[in-house]
Amino acid sequence: MDKFIRHTGVGVPLRYSNVDTDQIIPAVYLKRVSRTGFEDALFSAWRHDESFVLNHPSYRSGSVLVAGPDFGTGSSREHAVWALKDYGFKAVLSARFADIFRGNSGKQGLLTGELDQDDIERIWQVLEDAPGTEVTVDLEQREVRCAEIVAPMQVDDYTRWRLMEGLDDIGLTMRHIDEIADFEASRPSHKPRTLA
Template identity: 45%
Template sequence: MEPFLTHTGRAMVLRRSNVDTDQIIPAEFGKRISRHGLSDALFARWRKDPDFVFNSKAHEGATVLIADTNFGTGSSREQAVWALLDWGLRVVVSTRFGDIFHRNALRNGLLAVVLPDEAVASLMARAEADPAFEISVDLTTCEVTAGQDRWPFTIDERARWLLLNGLDTIEVTLRHAADIADYERDRPSWMPAIPRGGGPARAEAGTR
């Protein structure tokens, strides 16, 4: 992932509350395992309506989504986050997120920011009035800025560290590849092991 320090982008508004992950990306697209090429599936059912906000030419290139409350509820479908990212979004602002969606977003490089009701209402009104309206998000100071207005936000410190450094949990593990290799090399042969080279996992145990 790319490090996330600050981001400034045009904002768009989704005025629908309790949007669940099946609405963000319908179940029929859940078999896809790539993080890329999912933008066509994003809100696939709702985009059949030509007036749906994600069909608006005025919002092409927007990178900040201001969502109504309880965004991302429902199943733990990680493709929902991938689809938002593939569409070009970097930040989602709401008063509340589904817990699993919120964790998935932060782990995949999509900054999900929780702000108070009055802040989100103000940002929604301004973004709807002006498609060129921009929002800035600074993860180094944990602050959202729009014009002269500023709002602080909180974020899990480990998630913040991962985003600032552009790391996911696999990349963090791979930082210790040498230590893991040393451990595996010195690991007693009698302990259970998983065969290398693919195939079904099978525990093998010998004698001391």
């Protein structure tokens, strides 16, 4: 996984709350068995609408999505994260994220930064008044900068460390494989098994 320390890119204002994973990527695109190539599927229903924000030329190259609260609700599909990454997004900012979506993002190096809704509104205003304005997401300093705005960003310590180091979770867990084996030896024998 690539390291994430800070990123600067065009901010995209998405003034919707409750953007669920069916909107981020509809189920018809989940039939693929690959992990890449989902960029066309991102927000596919909305992208048919000419007025949708990503169809605006100034936002098309956006890499920081600034969304309403409760982003990523619904299904566990990691395809939602792959689609955002494949499109070119490096970070999503929202006042609140759904738990599974936030977890999936962390595994894939997509930063989910929590901002106060007031700060989100101020950033929306800047991005709408001057489309194409860049946003800096600084994980090291835990802050977001956009024009004159400097907003504190919440990311938990462990996720921040993993993202800044670019560490892979499975590799980290494998360091404790002996402890896993010890735990297994102590599991009650009444626990079910799927194989005879």
